[in-house]
Amino acid sequence: MKLNVGCGGIYKKDYINIDAFNRVVADKTMLAENLEIEDNIVEAIEANQVIEHLGIGRAIYAISEFFRVLKEEGKLIIETPDIKRSFEIFLSGKREDRENILPWIYGVDLPGMWHKLCFPEDLLDEILRKQGFKFIKKKRYQAEKYKPILRVTSRKPKDSNLHQILSLLRKRLLTRGYVDLDNQFDVLEKEKVIAHLFKKLKHIEKFYKQRHYRRFQREIKGFVVEGSVRSPIITHEFIDILAEAMDIPSKEIDFYLDILKELNNKHFLKYLLYRLMTREGYTGYQERLFTATINHGKKMVRRLLDEEESRGQIFNHLEKCIVKEDLSTIDTFSLGKLFLEADKFFQLGVKHFCRENFEEAIKQFEISLRLYRNQILTYWNLARLYKLINRVDKAEEYFAKCIKLTYIIDYKDPPLIRRQINIDKRRVRREPITSLTEILK
Numbered sequence: 001m002k003l004n005v006g007c008g009g010i011y012k013k014d015y016i017n018i019d020a021f022n023r024v025v026a027d028k029t030m031l032a033e034n035l036e037i038e039d040n041i042v043e044a045i046e047a048n049q050v051i052e053h054l055g056i057g058r059a060i061y062a063i064s065e066f067f068r069v070l071k072e073e074g075k076l077i078i079e080t081p082d083i084k085r086s087f088e089i090f091l092s093g094k095r096e097d098r099e100n101i102l103p104w105i106y107g108v109d110l111p112g113m114w115h116k117l118c119f120p121e122d123l124l125d126e127i128l129r130k131q132g133f134k135f136i137k138k139k140r141y142q143a144e145k146y147k148p149i150l151r152v153t154s155r156k157p158k159d160s161n162l163h164q165i166l167s168l169l170r171k172r173l174l175t176r177g178y179v180d181l182d183n184q185f186d187v188l189e190k191e192k193v194i195a196h197l198f199k200k201l202k203h204i205e206k207f208y209k210q211r212h213y214r215r216f217q218r219e220i221k222g223f224v225v226e227g228s229v230r231s232p233i234i235t236h237e238f239i240d241i242l243a244e245a246m247d248i249p250s251k252e253i254d255f256y257l258d259i260l261k262e263l264n265n266k267h268f269l270k271y272l273l274y275r276l277m278t279r280e281g282y283t284g285y286q287e288r289l290f291t292a293t294i295n296h297g298k299k300m301v302r303r304l305l306d307e308e309e310s311r312g313q314i315f316n317h318l319e320k321c322i323v324k325e326d327l328s329t330i331d332t333f334s335l336g337k338l339f340l341e342a343d344k345f346f347q348l349g350v351k352h353f354c355r356e357n358f359e360e361a362i363k364q365f366e367i368s369l370r371l372y373r374n375q376i377l378t379y380w381n382l383a384r385l386y387k388l389i390n391r392v393d394k395a396e397e398y399f400a401k402c403i404k405l406t407y408i409i410d411y412k413d414p415p416l417i418r419r420q421i422n423i424d425k426r427r428v429r430r431e432p433i434t435s436l437t438e439i440l441k
Contacts, residue, residue: 001042005032006050021112033061042069047081055116057187063131068167070156078152081116081139085148100146117157128154132163167239190335193230224256229297231332236260266315269330270322272297277370283401284408286374353432358385376405384429
């Protein structure tokens with residue numbers, strides 16, 4: 001079986017021609033990132049002028065799907081606009097050249113025809129290798145004047161079990177709705193979790209193959225602990241797929257699956273968020289705060305795994321200590337997610353500050369601050385707000401924290417920032433500060 005993915009209007013003989021939008025010649029309609037094809041049965045895949053339409057999140061999942069369905073030593077051919085040569089034409093060409101090359105860079109405004117991202121050679125190479133592809137070769141050619149093409153060929157290697165497990169994991173996350181491919185941030189944050197666990201997967205496979213069952217049990221327990229504090233649901237699916245792929249007896253794995261399922265049901269990540277938000281201090285040390293919270297979570301998971309008599313008490317504690325604020329669904333615990341949530345409350349604080357709803361603005365900024373301790377603008381706005389409502393003591397506290405941050409974080413011109421903070425101390429400002437460029441420009 002051979003696949004022509006994203007065939008458009010080009011029909012290839014001896015291939016199953018697939019497209020998500022153009023049904024004129026397609027044999028089947030399906031998404032590149034969610035192929036309705038069994039594992040390990042495809043000899044070759046051609047994906048010509050496809051990945052630039054997907055963006056980075058969907059491209060990762062599409063290339064993962066290509067890996068999943070290919071046989072060992074199966075061949076993948078990707079053709080995509082040569083973005084480097086395209087920009088060279090744009091920058092050095094006349095007006096006519098620039099106008100003609102732009103549709104090759106950005107696509108055209110028709111359903112399925114716009115380009116989300118033209119992949120530089122090194123980024124495409126990195127994505128292919130992370131999905132497990134090897135024997136990568138690249139070639140540039142230009143069949144038409146304004147259509148420079150990058151052609152990349154690669155193969156699925158023999159003994160690709162671990163990367164096959166990754167492709168099966170992504171397939172399951174997508175089909176069960178655990179990842180949002182329309183949200184690039186969500187995809188990339190979950191990829192960080194997957195990458196972190198994949199490093200441990202190699203040790204698990206090694207000891208299982210060598211029949212070092214004691215070491216295997218230790219490694220898989222560590223896998224559960226590490227995964228629980230980042231995403232219990234991803235770790236649950238990972239362990240489930242791993243057990244099937246390695247033919248691990250269910251009695252050795254069901255206990256871990258039950259614990260992970262219960263952690264997800266009890267909103268363990270919201271408990272970690274509660275722990276992080278209620279810890280005092282850490283001004284300018286967000287990473288230390290995050291690490292301390294992660295370590296606390298690991299300790300709790302180890303108790304769940306080791307102390308049967310304590311499980312009921314621990315799960316009851318989790319239910320009582322979760323955040324009550326209107327936060328987005330927390331399905332991964334990461335610095336990136338914390339910053340994104342903090343920024344949402346920062347924006348709400350700015351809105352209420354502009355409307356002179358000072359008490360509500362303080363509330364929103366303080367939630368933002370508990371989530372993320374490195375944002376000087378949050379401290380600064382709280383200082384201004386407390387000064388406006390005549391809470392001089394609190395204003396001084398937050399001005400002092402602003403000054404402290406200039407010695408911890410690498411800003412462009414700390415003395416200039418400190419001067420502006422000291423000016424703010426002496427006069428009342430009735431507007432929020434939203435960017436340091438207001439000071440540094």
